[in-house]
Amino acid sequence: MGIVLETADPERTWNAFRLGITALEDGHGVSVFLLGEGVEAEEITDDEFDVRDRMEAFVDAGGDLEACGTCLELRNSEGSEYCPMSTMSDLLEVVTSSDRVLTIG
Numbered sequence: 001m002g003i004v005l006e007t008a009d010p011e012r013t014w015n016a017f018r019l020g021i022t023a024l025e026d027g028h029g030v031s032v033f034l035l036g037e038g039v040e041a042e043e044i045t046d047d048e049f050d051v052r053d054r055m056e057a058f059v060d061a062g063g064d065l066e067a068c069g070t071c072l073e074l075r076n077s078e079g080s081e082y083c084p085m086s087t088m089s090d091l092l093e094v095v096t097s098s099d100r101v102l103t104i105g
Helices: 010-025 036-043 051-060 069-074 088-097
Strands: 002-005 031-034 064-068 101-104
Touching: 002 010, 002 036, 002 088, 010 031, 010 051, 010 101, 031 036, 031 088, 036 051, 036 064, 036 069, 051 064, 064 069, 064 088
Parallel strands: 002 031, 002 101, 031 064
Antiparallel strands: none
């Protein structure tokens, strides 16, 4: 399954990673590609929705997490361990190799 995350909304982002973790626990392969505002996910701070914790749990559970390099650069940001810089070619691979793609924006 591929999840394209295009928002920095704490609740929607938190739920996207919860879904990814649930799918991984059920034996599915899952890739999350952060696009647009989604590349800001790692910096979200919210008392109710611990996005960073869910991102780490997703990666630790075997999920693939990539972030649009251009979107990061537009925000004067760099990739990180949990938010590695990727390309449109990587997004294309997620979309074409996944049996299902969900966009959360």
